[in-house]
Amino acid sequence: MAILLKVKWIDKSDHPELHQRVGHIGGSSREFQWQHTQAQAIESIERGEFAYYVIKDVRALKLDVALTADGKKYLTIQAGNGHPQLPLDSCG
Numbered sequence: 001m002a003i004l005l006k007v008k009w010i011d012k013s014d015h016p017e018l019h020q021r022v023g024h025i026g027g028s029s030r031e032f033q034w035q036h037t038q039a040q041a042i043e044s045i046e047r048g049e050f051a052y053y054v055i056k057d058v059r060a061l062k063l064d065v066a067l068t069a070d071g072k073k074y075l076t077i078q079a080g081n082g083h084p085q086l087p088l089d090s091c092g
Contacts, residue, residue, distance in 0.1 A: 002051040005034065007063065008086060012055050019072035025052065042073050054088075063088060 009029035015021050018039075026035035036044065042065050044050040050062040054077060066076040074087040 002048050004051050004053065005029070007052050007054045017072075018068050019074040022075055025075070031073075038075055041075060078082070 004029050006029070007025045011023040013021055013023060018048055019075060022038045023025055024035050024037055025041055026033070026085050028034070036050075041050070041063070045052070045063065051073075051079050052092065053060045055061075056077070062078045064078050065073050066075055
């Protein structure tokens with residue numbers, strides 16, 4: 001079972017490539033602070049080690065992994081309710 005982590009901050013850039021727009025994500029849980037690169041977060045999601053979520057408009061939205069047209073992985077937000085996934089850099 002994956003450990004659930006709330007993403008409290010996102011290190012974003014204006015890079016034109018989707019897979020390079022998020023450098024790090026991070027947060028804290030009581031006394032435990034964490035920071036993961038986008039690559040580490042993707043790997044953790046795929047292995048089932050961590051599940052990440054963000055709070056947007058009072059809703060908890062799960063992070064997922066998507067692929068660019070040329071097969072590069074990047075973090076997305078599962079918007080739910082029939083809405084398409086959004087790149088994580090669109091949050092905040």
